Amino acid sequence: MVTRVATFTSHTLLSNLALSNAAKLTDLSNQSASGYKSRSYAGIASDTQQLLNIEGSLTRNDQYLNNITQVKLRLQNMESATDSLTDIATRMKTLLLQGLSNSQASDLNLDEEGNQALDQVTSLLNTTLDGRYLFGGGTTDTAPVNLAAAPLPDTYFATVAGSDSATLGALGGTTAGSLDINGQTIAYTPGMTAKALANAINSLSPPPAIASVRADVGTPNYRLVIEDFSGNAMAISETGGGNLLDGLSHNPAPSTDAGYYQGDQKQLSARIDEDYSIKYGVRADDPAFASLISGLQIMSKTTDETSLRIALGHIEYAIDNLPNVTSKIGIDTKNVETVESQHQDFSVFANNAISDIENVDVPLTLAELEQYNTALQASFLAISKSADNSLVNYLR
Template identity: 25%
Template structure:
């Protein structure tokens, strides 16, 4: 082997410098590909704790906004169903008014109308959305209304024997400090009054007289008023959920921006940096090759 002319130490230093540049270039290439300053928390130094806190907070916010959005969709379906119930009862009130004016001459038609509306009202209370019975309380797998054994005939006596659910209303966490209880259960007074009024006609054992028709009409008016109150409450719930979702979305945008500021890589700056590293490496390899090509024979000849 031909001995080099005192180039060993110089070659080692140049090789080490080239390897360091190559390492920095590899790191920059990884940043360019991932868009992040570091692929692990260790590369962020003291900023790592802040980043972890922001990421946990962001994940929690996304979970809460998703839950609020789902709850908002359920409330909207309930609101629409109650609106349809109100329309049914308004139609029934009109039929009752006609029957009272006619002195009860067409009891069979009124009874048939009441039976049809009773079944339709029950169907609305059994509204199912995304696999959940919305008016059943927390017993979302059970249809809340069963008319098979329900035959309320006394307009003055409350009767919730139709109800198969429970009294536990749904709730959703809007933040770490606030929970919203929303919705309404099928045994609410508005629904009970409506079903009682319809059943009193549909299941009457004898044709109702004018006084009875008037009492049922009054009960129907009360039910319509109560349904309007229920709908107003659902509207408030929907607005609250919408505001919460909007607030969470704003926070998520801010948190994402902060996370990007901590760990986001400047791709443009990295491209310039990579170009500089490439130039340095080319120069280092060229110089290293030149030094390693020197040998004793070149000087002896």
Template identity: 25%
Template sequence: MITLMRTYSTLQASVDGRRQVADLSRQLNQAGEEATTGYKSDRFRALGSRAGEAMATRARLDRLESFATINATLDRRLEMTGSSLGDMRASLQTVLDLAVPSTEGHAFTGAQLQAAARAALDQVIGQVNRSYEGVSLFSGVANTVQAIQPYDTVNPASGLSPRGMVETAIGAMPVDAAQANAKADALAAIFDPAAAGAATYRGTVYNGAARDAAGKGMSVRIDEEEVLDYGVQADDPAFSEMLRGLSMLASVDISTLDNQAARAWTSRAFEALENGRTGLLSAETRIGAQRRQLEDTMESQAARVTLYRQQIDSVEGVDPYEAATRLTQLQTQLEASYAITARLSKLSFLNYM
């Protein structure tokens, strides 16, 4: 009887050993990746029918994280806006304080008031023209331009500077209270944000965007179903009143006027400044309310982000102990395979002759 025996050559054994080593190396790399990241290396293959659930959860997480980034930037912008409004009120207060006699009974002089008003005017214009990350705070959607034209700089759109516009409207100095009130009325008309024409607040002083037909400025979606109307624009009456009052005092040395004219002029200027200060305070209050709404939304989103990450971890994650154990086992197997493959590669028929 003839028996056929299938032989297994040392060459074939060596080749199979190398294949086994390659396969174990691949598995070891995957196990190392899982142990390092905490997630399955081939997530969707491992999840099977649950892959759709994981993809949907990740999509919701990505949207939430996008909102979180946008909202954090918006919160910092609103914080700076509120701070700038506070700085403007402080600048106005330095001028308003000059109208009140000190405890020693000394009142301001016309020259002192005029100098203080001009300094405050330049300071306030700089504060209104502040920007955050290159975006103007008070220009509305036209956020790449300065909100307010510098006082002595000609506006190309109108061919006038704010100072020239004011001085043209005032003309000759008022000689009595009636003239002072008439000239103050003329300035109030051109500083009205709704006035049209070149020699107006909107035509020469304010460079930002107009509000829409509903009177709204900027808005942004801060969550899937939530839109926030935010910010303050320098076409708000608070800004025009503030700048009108400072311009009146910066343009006229009241010590050169008749007492009745000086009293009327100063009274109208300070009325405008008080209106501006009150309006700025209201704007600060609105900014605070907007930040509160935004912070509530951000807190809710942070909680949802945590929940979605936990869901993803439960679906895509691997047990750290299991991953470490598997890594050790594969390392041991690979070391054994290396040893066997090395021994097989050294076998030769000549060793046994």
């Protein structure tokens, strides 16, 4: 076919339209086969920057989701361990009550039961996940509990008849004075309650000892208990002329070892959002764990009834407070899951946005492909017809 001057313009126009249709047909054919608008960024040049931004955000979002998964696994393991500790404490309480009610501590082998329970407690508080210890705070490469170094508390105590609101005068503190405990002074009066004295000791910073008023299980009485967990003998004396110390009995610690806790005072933390690093979990030095260990230590070393009642008080304290530990873990889990839900929502949004930029609607593309194929065939036919245009044909 020869293009003449008279037909050059129309031929060129028809040829360009045909080439354009052919190029579009090729693009649509590739899109329908692959499902993508283009194999390169050049094919989606106007949306490239937006796509890169979304992909970068999605990558960071996926990392936060991975971090959250790790945090949730650790919290689940902590919660499981704490639940098991509660079961142990409840079982030991039952054994102690049986032994104390019938004076059968020796017959029930309470010392052996205590030792076995201590082994279980050690294993649970030294729980690991992916080679990391969970209850040691920021120290994740060292077992947080070493019971070979666990001290029994040096303890002073007195029985409070009938109520935890009994006054110090009823305990022998009939004259106003002050106690010096490990170098810190606490003033008291005969009308002060045992509970108020315990609060005064615990409110000092740092507390020179740990004081509490606990139910003396198996009797209608309570006990004022002042304990030093350092492993050293408590330095306690009257410095203000009073006589309260005369009414306190001394249960000396049979050990002067260092504390059992080998971790640090940090909390586990993880970055779970752009500007949010969560601190989570609990440490093995939590007072509930410490009381359980102290109670079991006493239980494992003596059959003395007074000492066993103090051990029972520790275990009662642990039973009362372990649910608070579980609740703390549950709150951390809930906080993490709230952030996780936000990231999952963003993941859905981002993937949909990326799909809108990168992907094609295949059925719609196939329909459009058919239209362009028809148009291309028409272009070829028009080009063929234009080649036949001549004056002779026109005059026919």
